[in-house]
Structure formats: structure tokens, C-alpha cells
Amino acid sequence: NAGVTQTPKFQVLKTGQSMTLQCAQDMNHEYMSWYRQDPGMGLRLIHYSVGAGITDQGEVPNGYNVSRSTTEDFPLRLLSAAPSQTSVYFCASSRGLAGGTDTQYFGPGTRLTVL
Amino acid sequence: LAKTTQPISMDSYEGQEVNITCSHNNIATNDYITWYQQFPSQGPRFIIQGYKTKVTNEVASLFIPADRKSSTLSLPRVSLSDTAVYYCLVGDDSGGYNKLIFGAGTRLAVHP
Numbered sequence: 483n484a485g486v487t488q489t490p491k492f493q494v495l496k497t498g499q500s501m502t503l504q505c506a507q508d509m510n511h512e513y514m515s516w517y518r519q520d521p522g523m524g525l526r527l528i529h530y531s532v533g534a535g536i537t538d539q540g541e542v543p544n545g546y547n548v549s550r551s552t553t554e555d556f557p558l559r560l561l562s563a564a565p566s567q568t569s570v571y572f573c574a575s576s577r578g579l580a581g582g583t584d585t586q587y588f589g590p591g592t593r594l595t596v597l
Numbered sequence: 598l599a600k601t602t603q604p605i606s607m608d609s610y611e612g613q614e615v616n617i618t619c620s621h622n623n624i625a626t627n628d629y630i631t632w633y634q635q636f637p638s639q640g641p642r643f644i645i646q647g648y649k650t651k652v653t654n655e656v657a658s659l660f661i662p663a664d665r666k667s668s669t670l671s672l673p674r675v676s677l678s679d680t681a682v683y684y685c686l687v688g689d690d691s692g693g694y695n696k697l698i699f700g701a702g703t704r705l706a707v708h709p
Contacts, residue, residue, distance in 0.1 A: 486640075522701065523701055524698075524700045527697075581630075587642075589640055590638070
């Protein structure tokens with residue numbers, strides 16, 4: 483049981499490039515989400531999904547797209563990278579949809595630098 | 598949204614007990630209190646959760662007074678490996694995760 487995995491661990495992009503951050507979980511969790519964490523700050527929710535085929539925006543969705551074609555995978559796409567998207571990105575999953583009580587399991591993160 | 602307030606940072610020494618208090622004055626009746634721990638270069642991980650009174654597990658204890666407007670995470674006899682950022686979150690069973698807020702957390706530094 484690998485939990486939540488993310489690839490790549492590190493990525494450097496040039497402004498305007500696009501890329502996809504991968505996230506997968508093997509716990510059969512319904513809920514998955516993407517957060518970004520800027521230096522010295524907490525996590526901010528980008529997008530989330532309550533099940534395959536269902537996604538919604540979080541607090542900071544601009545510049546990012548998501549889709550959820552399977553229960554296991556929840557990729558995050560950067561459409562046209564900007565320096566303001568330099569951050570550490572975390573994917574998380576949880577069994578249920580009860581935000582206040584279900585435990586979220588986080589991946590190890592992807593450190594993204596946009597030049 | 599239930600907002601939480603925590604100290605920005607704390608310092609302690611190995612072997613001491615550390616108490617981190619979180620204020621959540623507008624907590625709702627159905628809200629639970631959850632604490633996460635984040636080590637450098639890692640994602641947060643769940644530590645403990647409670648609704649009222651006291652909860653204890655193998656890692657920490659959580660004290661919640663009767664009015665539930667604050668909570669205290671207690672780490673017994675900390676070691677260097679407890680150096681991390683600790684987040685306090687408040688949320689209920691009905692709300693989605695889009696209503697949870699990870700603030701800046703409390704940065705705990707444990708010294709030898």
C-alpha cells in the first residue's frame with residue numbers, strides 16, 4: 483500500500499510552458515485534492531474532486547486545470563506556467579467527504595520552480 | 598468559516614512537554630478540531646482529532662474545554678524529531694474540504 487504518490491518530485495519550467503503534475507492513490511479514496519504551499523505559509527486549496535468525473539474549484543484555481551477519470555488518479559495541469567506558480571504542490575486524499583472529520587492523507591509533494 | 602489562531606512559533610528543549618494552543622472562537626456546534634503535523638519537505642500528516650474534553654493517542658493529547666473556543670495540543674517529552682509545523686483545523690461532517698483552512702500553523706523548534 484503506497485498511499486498517495488506524486489511525480490515528479492522536482493520540476494523546473496520556463497514561463498509559458500505547460501506541464502502535468504501526477505497524483506495517484508491506492509486506498510480507494512473518493513476525495514482527492516491539490517494544495518499549494520508557498521514559503522512560510524499554510525496550504526491553499528487549488529482544486530478538489532469528490533469522485534471520478536466530479537471536480538470543483540478551491541481557493542486558488544486560476545492557471546490550473548484538473549480532471550478525474552478514475553478513482554486512483556487526479557492530475558493537475560499548469561496551462562501556461564508563471565513565476566507566481568513557483569511553489570510546493572501537495573496532493574491529498576481521504577476516504578469520505580466529511581471535511582471536518584475524515585483524515586486526509588498527503589503525498590510527498592512536488593517542488594516546482596518557474597523561471 | 599471557523600477561523601483558527603495559533604502562535605507563529607514556539608521553542609522547546611528535548612524532554613520537555615509542549616503545549617500548543619489554538620483559538621477558534623466561532624466554532625460551530627458540529628465542528629471537530631483536528632491537528633496535523635508537517636515535517637520539512639513532507640506533506641502534512643494527521644496527529645489527533647477531538648470534539649470535546651480530552652483525547653489521547655500514542656503521539657499526543659488534545660484538551661478541549663467545555664466552551665470549545667480553544668484547544669490545546671500537548672506533546673509529552675518532545676525530542677528533536679518533533680521539530681515541525683503544527684496546524685489546527687476546525688470543520689464538521691457536512692462541510693467539504695473547501696471549507697477547511699490551513700493557516701500558517703505553529704512552527705515548533707526543539708533544541709538539544
